[in-house]
Amino acid sequence: MKKVDDQIRWWLPTFVVLVLSWPAWANLDLGVGGTFRSYPLSGVVEGRAGYGFLLYGTAGSPFSGFVRPNFAVNSAATYNSGMAQLEVFPLAFLGIRAGGESVQNDKDYTPYDCETSRCLGRFHRTFFGSELTLGAGPVFVRGLWRRERWSQPKGQVGDFIEPTSGLVLRAEGESQTVYYGVGGYKISETWAVIGGVRYAEDDGGFSRMPFGMVRFTSGDFALGVGAGEFESTLKDKGFTAWGYLSWDFIPSSLTLR
Numbered sequence: 001m002k003k004v005d006d007q008i009r010w011w012l013p014t015f016v017v018l019v020l021s022w023p024a025w026a027n028l029d030l031g032v033g034g035t036f037r038s039y040p041l042s043g044v045v046e047g048r049a050g051y052g053f054l055l056y057g058t059a060g061s062p063f064s065g066f067v068r069p070n071f072a073v074n075s076a077a078t079y080n081s082g083m084a085q086l087e088v089f090p091l092a093f094l095g096i097r098a099g100g101e102s103v104q105n106d107k108d109y110t111p112y113d114c115e116t117s118r119c120l121g122r123f124h125r126t127f128f129g130s131e132l133t134l135g136a137g138p139v140f141v142r143g144l145w146r147r148e149r150w151s152q153p154k155g156q157v158g159d160f161i162e163p164t165s166g167l168v169l170r171a172e173g174e175s176q177t178v179y180y181g182v183g184g185y186k187i188s189e190t191w192a193v194i195g196g197v198r199y200a201e202d203d204g205g206f207s208r209m210p211f212g213m214v215r216f217t218s219g220d221f222a223l224g225v226g227a228g229e230f231e232s233t234l235k236d237k238g239f240t241a242w243g244y245l246s247w248d249f250i251p252s253s254l255t256l257r
Contacts, residue, residue, distance in 0.1 A: 025054045029070075029252035031220075039230055039240035040111030042163060044079065048072040050087075052254040057092075059253040065090050066254040078107035085127075092256050093133045097146075101125040109163050112234055117168050118160040124151050129178075133256055138186040146178045165200035165207045166232030176202040190217055194224070205233025211242050220248040 029050045036043035050070030057064030068087040074080065085099025103123045108114035129146030151173035152160055159171050167176060182196030197210040213226020223245045231237035251257075 025059070027052045027054070027059070027253045028250060029248060030250040031246060031248035033244065033246035035242075035244040037230070037240055037242050039238045040109070040163070040166060040235055042076075042111075044074040044076045046072055046074045050252060052252055054254060060092070060256070062091065062093050062256065064092050064254070066092065068252070068254060079103070079105050089255075092254070094131070096128070096130045098128045099126070101127075109161060112161050112163065112166070114161070118152075118156065118158045118171075119163075121156045121160070122153055123160060123162075124153075125149065139184070140186070141183045142181070144178075144180040146180075147175060148178060149173065149175045161234070166230070166234045167200065167202050167205050167207060168234065169202060174202055176200055184215070191215070192217070194226070207232030207235075209240065209242075211240075213242065220251045222246045 029052065031048050032046065033048070034043065034045040048070060049072075050068050052066050052068035055065040055067060059066075066087075066089050068089075070085060070087065072083045074083070081101055081103040083099060083101035085097050087095055087097050089095030101124070103125070105120055105123070108119045112119065114120070125148055127146050127148045129144060131142070131144045133142045134140065150160075150162055150169045152171070157171060159168050161167070162169055162176070165176060165178070169176070178198070178200045180196070180198050182194055184192050184194035186192045192215045193212070194215055195210075195212045197208065199209075200207045207230070209228055209230045211226050211228025213224045215222060215224040217223075223243075225241075225243040227239065227241050229237055230240045
């Protein structure tokens with residue numbers, strides 16, 4: 001996996017140069033959203049913006065291709081982050097992502113032991129991943145794989161906690177692999193039932209969160225509410241409520257919906 005981690009460092013700037021020089025039809029998109037989880041307790045609000053470049057085909061068609069640099073900021077008052085990434089989709093249902101994120105946390109995480117491992121401070125993440133989305137009639141599936149490299153500034157010492165996966169990462173930096181899969185059924189144009197699992201692992205542990213949820217969609221607004229279980233190397237298995245909301249007030253014309 002070291003080769004993948006090394007590639008992350010040059011994928012993003014290389015693609016940005018290609019995007020900026022591409023004289024294709026382009027589309028700005030803006031949106032807001034939020035996610036929450038009751039165990040271990042967590043939640044953030046998000047603002048996001050992207051600028052997509054159509055490479056070929058018809059915008060929104062499964063067999064079109066696009067490149068889309070995008071940015072996001074997340075906040076939970078004492079937890080704040082900024083992320084930049086580049087999406088390259090040779091087909092609208094199959095593509096890759098690469099980028100980086102900087103996180104600043106100013107309060108200990110109540111679900112974790114912040115005396116044994118560091119919770120406070122600044123942390124950095126670089127990542128490279130792929131995504132596949134398929135659908136037939138009312139049935140749809142989505143799979144995601146992502147390799148993440150986490151690190152902290154040299155002035156910070158001690159192993160540190162990555163709260164989303166619930167894993168302890170080594171002080172000198174460590175990588176984790178994230179797998180995410182969902183399957184769903186559209187009951188109508190506005191309602192769908194979804195089941196899925198998020199699984200992450202590093203050299204010393206794992207986390208798992210299977211869940212089920214109901215999703216409501218109206219135009220460019222979506223709300224999902226459900227429940228499942230969460231367990232990791234740091235947390236015993238426990239019930240968790242999970243949900244998200246998303247509003248694309250300037251939606252992308254390139255990504256599949």
